[in-house]
Amino acid sequence: MTPRRAETIAALGFTLALSPLSAHAHLVETGLGPVYDGIAHFALTFEDLLPAVALAIFAGLRGTDHARRVAWVLPLAWLLGGLAGIAARSAMPQMFGGVPPLGWLPMLLLGGLVAADLKVSMAVTTTVAAVLGLFLGLANGVAMAQAGAGTRGVLGIVSALFVVTALAAACAAAWQSGWQRIAWRVVGSWIAASGLLLLGWSLR
């Protein structure tokens, strides 16, 4: 199998695995308005935070080019997904409910990518960032619409996401000597293991 074919299959598999799902989030009300509610929601929802951090670390380990790309593509895709989620929730409210939670899947896949320290092209990194952003953004958009925070809530989430992604990717890109790279991979294995455990919890 050629590297290009393998990359295409990996990207397609990842896309298929991340089938849309309903939001199972609970909005944190800070009392400071929808933007801050969105920021708090992202910071306290580990099912969103950990995959984003894992992807940022993965991109950072691949180099500054990948890190820069993910720092922009992920929040933009998240924003698009969020807006689509708000629109979809308004148009078809009966569609979102009763679907089992799949929060474990991005954690398992992206944590696994970091642990494996897989070498991929920029196209694959970009695709993964876009798919993850659209997938989780869609769920966030639905949650924000349900909670009445709407577009401003999504903007809060995306702002927090950009800061976290940029910082994590920058740290991973800068700290790669010797044991530091191993430490990142260990973090990835912890995220993947937590995703696997979360799968067990959801099936229990």
Next chain:
Amino acid sequence: MFRSTVLRPFTMLLLGAFATPALAHIEGGQATGFLTGFAHPISGLDHVLAMVAVGLWGAQLGLPAIWILPVTFPIVMALGALLGLLGIPLPGVEIGIAASAIVLGTAVLTGRRAPLFVAAAIVGLFAIFHGHAHGTELPPGENGLLYSLGFVIATGCLHAIGIAIGAVHRWPSGQVALRVAGGVIGLAGVFFLWRAVA
């Protein structure tokens, strides 16, 4: 010199071996969060000794085992925990856990330099047993993710402690101390085995 580098650690480890029996069983209650999950792996001596032994052995084996073992162990352990959470039975879990302390302790005691894939297979096999025991014993609760994070990070920290202790391997007296520690863990494993089959 001998007293400070060998006798004192040996005495401390010996005292540790006489600590209470394995109590890797949560008393009850809910999986309420990170700290509950963090406390679970460190609440049982059998798990603690086996995890530390993984780190000690990794330090003895050197690169690349020193980082491959702690990277792979949590994922394989989580796979075992998944089986436990799903209620899929695994025969002889307690015996497997006791055997892990015996085998890993003996490996450290003898300083045996196993090939990487053999070491990874041994550690992976025992990770399944440890994970399954944890998965079976996990209490029901609302926040499975925070609990899982605490649980996995605590296990990783035990490996890190083992690796840090294993750093004494670079000194001749440290190598002796490490072997003694392996022997103590192996003896503790025999005790766990006796308790499991008695």
